Amino acid sequence: MSANNSQAQPKENQGVPQGETPQAPMPKAPGETEVCVIGAGIVGVNCALELVKQGFKVTVVDRAEPGEGCSFGNAGILADWSFVPAFGPEVLKNVPKYLIDPKGPLTIRWTRLPHILPWLFRMLGHASTAHQRRAAEAMNHLTIGAGGSYAKLAAEAGAPELVRQDPVLQVYDKESDFAKSEADLAYRAGFGISYEALDRKALSDLEPALGPDFKWGHALIGGGTTVNPGRLTKVLAEEMQRRGGKLLQAEVRGLARDDGGRFSVTTETGVIACDRIVLAAGAFSHKLSAMLGEHVPQGTERGYHAILADPGVEVRHAVGWKSRAFYASPMEMGLRLAGTVELAGLEAAPDYARAKIMAGLVPTMFPGINTAIKSEWMGFRPTLPDSMPVLGPSAKVPGLIHAFGHQHVGLTCGPATARIVAGLLKGETPNTDISAFRPDRF
Ligand SMILES: Cc1cc2nc3c(=O)[nH]c(=O)nc-3n(C[C@H](O)[C@H](O)[C@H](O)COP(=O)(O)OP(=O)(O)OC[C@H]3O[C@@H](n4cnc5c(N)ncnc54)[C@H](O)[C@@H]3O)c2cc1C
Numbered sequence: 001m002s003a004n005n006s007q008a009q010p011k012e013n014q015g016v017p018q019g020e021t022p023q024a025p026m027p028k029a030p031g032e033t034e035v036c037v038i039g040a041g042i043v044g045v046n047c048a049l050e051l052v053k054q055g056f057k058v059t060v061v062d063r064a065e066p067g068e069g070c071s072f073g074n075a076g077i078l079a080d081w082s083f084v085p086a087f088g089p090e091v092l093k094n095v096p097k098y099l100i101d102p103k104g105p106l107t108i109r110w111t112r113l114p115h116i117l118p119w120l121f122r123m124l125g126h127a128s129t130a131h132q133r134r135a136a137e138a139m140n141h142l143t144i145g146a147g148g149s150y151a152k153l154a155a156e157a158g159a160p161e162l163v164r165q166d167p168v169l170q171v172y173d174k175e176s177d178f179a180k181s182e183a184d185l186a187y188r189a190g191f192g193i194s195y196e197a198l199d200r201k202a203l204s205d206l207e208p209a210l211g212p213d214f215k216w217g218h219a220l221i222g223g224g225t226t227v228n229p230g231r232l233t234k235v236l237a238e239e240m241q242r243r244g245g246k247l248l249q250a251e252v253r254g255l256a257r258d259d260g261g262r263f264s265v266t267t268e269t270g271v272i273a274c275d276r277i278v279l280a281a282g283a284f285s286h287k288l289s290a291m292l293g294e295h296v297p298q299g300t301e302r303g304y305h306a307i308l309a310d311p312g313v314e315v316r317h318a319v320g321w322k323s324r325a326f327y328a329s330p331m332e333m334g335l336r337l338a339g340t341v342e343l344a345g346l347e348a349a350p351d352y353a354r355a356k357i358m359a360g361l362v363p364t365m366f367p368g369i370n371t372a373i374k375s376e377w378m379g380f381r382p383t384l385p386d387s388m389p390v391l392g393p394s395a396k397v398p399g400l401i402h403a404f405g406h407q408h409v410g411l412t413c414g415p416a417t418a419r420i421v422a423g424l425l426k427g428e429t430p431n432t433d434i435s436a437f438r439p440d441r442f
Pocket of ligand 1: 040041042044061063064065066068070071072073074077078251252253280282283285288303304305338339340378380406407408409410411412413
């Protein structure tokens, strides 16, 4: 097991531009380097903010306002313990059961199956304990420390109320589910995360409205939550602009690199010329990297949320029902039920029945809750077949840095990803091994 390094800080420049391929031009000083960050989701905004702090000339381009993609509607969990891919032998064993249960946590849009099958086969190839353990060795460097990082970032941006560092609860209505999680969390504790097992009394003390079926739980300590992931992204984008970064709302339609190593980012409003690109367009990133000749097998796991209009019960913590794969997260705009996975690709229309399923299940968690829904949402998690992001220099295009594919934990991984990206652009060697995230690993 590698040493825990929650901050993933880059090492000092060792003279060799390790962040670049051999053909890449030598990095210029940050103040002379124009960087275009494509994507103003939580990953792109974290990268842009860190780059501006390091002195780079940054333009962020997004077809929407910051935080309107997947980063808008997630469960808000700063899940520093979530460094083990969820898709492993246990989930694989349960897939048939999930698929025949209309309320199950995983569904496939069968009409889209031919389109997603190649990606799905690759996913299946990674559903092993050996892969989960390999991935954990790499991923823990991106997740651990997220709560503290966001508390600092939100405070610097003048919005400390957006981040809470309270425990997150995972609850179980079956003792066998608790026992499995107990073993799994003990493994994760080896990387430095903290948790406590909770009996019924401890659960009731922490969360008095929790239903009687939930006799077992865990408090996950040290991560925390944001009470509005979309607003957090916007606030950090504003902070990036206050520090001199630029934000442009436009769709990127073309990418090119000339012989001198300069890039042209073509949008519907004009062309941005830059020295470096950070590609952080979430579930759409592979379409953009393909424009530069780099093909990455990214797919998507769609997820949903429902916000309850007036729940009528007090939910004090973010509470996750592990076997149903969703969280009830108290947020600024109300109680958000968020989670589940739908495999249907990028093109199919949302199926908001998935959001209603969570509203239908939540009275078991909180008896007496009013399940009237105020709003529903669907988002595209960016997912590579091995459940790890593509993070680091392009294997083909010098000067292109990838930062996408963070799947279920993009919010959590944002700050550590940004530190790695900034270090690479300065020509530093990351002090964590990022080879597991190479774009040409498939
Ligand atoms: C239901 C649900 C619950 C989740 N819960 C959590 C959680 O609790 N904790 C956690 O850590 N993670 C969670 N996630 C995952 C997390 O939300 C994502 O991993 C994260 O938001 C990805 O961020 P991103 O910046 O990579 O992508 P996005 O937020 O999708 O941003 C990508 C941006 O790129 C832009 N873009 C794309 N193509 C173009 C183009 N051609 N031109 C210009 N702009 C373009 C888009 O407009 C978008 O703004 C959850 C996800 C879902 C769906």
